[in-house]
Amino acid sequence: MSTQAHQTVHISLEDRSYSILVGDALFDSAATYAGLPKGSTALVVSNTTVAPMYAQRLQAALRGHYRAVLSLELPDGESFKHWQTLNLIFDALLANHCDRKTVLFALGGGVVGDMTGFAAASYMRGVPFVQVPTTLLAQVDSSVGGKTGINHPLGKNMVGAFYQPQLVVCDLGVLKSLPAREVSAGLAEVIKYGPIADMEFLSWIESNIQRLVALDTDALAHAVKRSCELKAWVVGQDERESGLRAILNFGHTFGHAIEAGLGYGEWLHGEAVGCGMVMAAELSRRLGLVDEAFVNRLKRLIVAAGLPVKGPTLDAGDNPGRYLELMRLDKKSDAGEIRFVLIDGPGRAVVRAAPDAVVREVIDACCS
Numbered sequence: 054m055s056t057q058a059h060q061t062v063h064i065s066l067e068d069r070s071y072s073i074l075v076g077d078a079l080f081d082s083a084a085t086y087a088g089l090p091k092g093s094t095a096l097v098v099s100n101t102t103v104a105p106m107y108a109q110r111l112q113a114a115l116r117g118h119y120r121a122v123l124s125l126e127l128p129d130g131e132s133f134k135h136w137q138t139l140n141l142i143f144d145a146l147l148a149n150h151c152d153r154k155t156v157l158f159a160l161g162g163g164v165v166g167d168m169t170g171f172a173a174a175s176y177m178r179g180v181p182f183v184q185v186p187t188t189l190l191a192q193v194d195s196s197v198g199g200k201t202g203i204n205h206p207l208g209k210n211m212v213g214a215f216y217q218p219q220l221v222v223c224d225l226g227v228l229k230s231l232p233a234r235e236v237s238a239g240l241a242e243v244i245k246y247g248p249i250a251d252m253e254f255l256s257w258i259e260s261n262i263q264r265l266v267a268l269d270t271d272a273l274a275h276a277v278k279r280s281c282e283l284k285a286w287v288v289g290q291d292e293r294e295s296g297l298r299a300i301l302n303f304g305h306t307f308g309h310a311i312e313a314g315l316g317y318g319e320w321l322h323g324e325a326v327g328c329g330m331v332m333a334a335e336l337s338r339r340l341g342l343v344d345e346a347f348v349n350r351l352k353r354l355i356v357a358a359g360l361p362v363k364g365p366t367l368d369a370g371d372n373p374g375r376y377l378e379l380m381r382l383d384k385k386s387d388a389g390e391i392r393f394v395l396i397d398g399p400g401r402a403v404v405r406a407a408p409d410a411v412v413r414e415v416i417d418a419c420c421s
């Protein structure tokens with residue numbers, strides 16, 4: 054374990070349990086990885102943006118632990134989260150004769166993490182992997198909980214596996230190089246935890262939003278730790294999303310429609326989720342579950358985080374129709390019926406269907 058000060062969140066999943074480390078100067082310290090089983094080979098998977106900044110430092114930290122430390126740079130971007138890019142990981146593993154004890158290290162944001170995790174789930178039917186998330190979004194959400202996968206042209210994250218990492222290393226220092234837009238995108242997934250599970254955390258975020266936007270280390274440490282605790286609490290009860298875990302998709306049903314409708318990468322995932330939360334809150338209000346003050350409170354926070362609150366027009370002819378068409382592809386849909394994560398009281402979420410007519414009104418009211 055690292056000698057640097059850090060906090061640990063445990064995720065309890067029987068033999069798939071693991072730790073999430075949160076702190077500064079962690080990812081490039083050999084001590085961070087000392088508890089992992091020894092293996093002959095490590096493959097650091099990163100991308101063309103993150104690798105030049107951080108890959109060599111991670112490789113150096115791993116050298117005492119593995120006989121060979123290989124690295125691979127994937128193209129950067131949501132638009133590359135597909136089969137062809139995934140195959141580059143299998144190419145590298147096979148070309149280097151990597152065996153079943155090879156450990157994959159995902160060094161990057163959610164795109165690298167989701168693809169590396171899926172490669173680890175399927176290479177030789179499963180090899181270990183470690184998440185070293187380098188975006189705020191990945192630290193508070195995507196690196197934790199074992200959802201891995203890729204996009205399909207017809208739907209986001211439609212091909213993948215539940216596969217847990219052995220360790221998650223959230224180094225707050227690497228967030229300093231994030232562009233402001235990516236910080237805002239990550240804050241969407243931080244804010245998400247408030248309305249669905251912890252109103253006290255929502256109030257804390259409201260009071261500290263400027264510190265978070267400015268990447269204040271103490272504020273980030275609390276936000277990342279609390280987000281991971283809340284995610285661990287949910288995933289610990291429902292690893293494979295047979296029920297409760299769906300609440301983590303608050304804002305995602307509208308958000309995924311925005312991402313797919315505009316083309317992946319046009320809006321950042323966190324931007325789409327931020328706007329999607331406003332739309333889901335407005336739908337909750339129109340169904341009589343929360344009041345207008347709650348929707349406005351959430352909207353103010355999303356604006357303060359630097360995120361959009363007006364959805365894009367996806368079809369000039371029938372915009373609500375296009376949203377509905379895309380949302381029917383959502384993984385939560387049941388026999389073509391869209392199931393939304395709604396807020397049915399501050400700090401409480403429910404997953405249920407809504408009449409198309411009301412959803413259409415929400416889309417008309419919330420899109421520019």
Ligand code: NAD
Pocket residue numbers: 100102103129130131134161162163164165167187188189190191194195196197198199200201210227228229230231232235238322323
């Ligand atoms: P991303 O992985 O595309 O990263 C955003 C951008 O920041 C990229 O250009 C990346 O190269 C760059 N970057 C990463 N770290 C950096 C750093 N430290 N300094 C400078 N630049 C850096 O996007 P993301 O927001 O991290 O993740 C979004 C993805 O995560 C989506 O594909 C989404 O579906 C997925 N996701 C998965 C889960 C899950 O549970 N598995 C949850 C939420 C989101």
Ligand code: GLY
Pocket residue numbers: 194195197198200298301302
């Ligand atoms: N990001 C949603 C989930 O992990 O379930």
